[in-house]
Amino acid sequence: xxxxxxxxxxxxxxxxxxxxxxxxxxxxxxxxxxxxxxxxxxxxxxxxxxxxxxxxxxxxxxxxxxxxxxxxx
Numbered sequence: 001x002x003x004x005x006x007x008x009x010x011x012x013x014x015x016x017x018x019x020x021x022x023x024x025x026x027x028x029x030x031x032x033x034x035x036x037x038x039x040x041x042x043x044x045x046x047x048x049x050x051x052x053x054x055x056x057x058x059x060x061x062x063x064x065x066x067x068x069x070x071x072x073x
Contacts, residue, residue, distance in 0.1 A: 004068045026064035027057075034059060 004022025020028075034056045 001065070002068050004071070023061070023064045023068060026067045027060040030063035031056060031060040 002023070004026070006019055006021060038052070038056070
């Protein structure tokens, strides 16, 4: 599975920290949209909170993977 490389590559010669991947960055953006859309609903059902959060995280990475694949075209 491709990570897309670093989200914010540095041109410094002695940089040792790679930071987040492009896949993580895309997933974070997708998660923001998901949470904004469903913010009210999941707070009302605390017993389903963990299930919803797991679902949302999986969907965010699925979207990130689709975005990385689209970049290959």
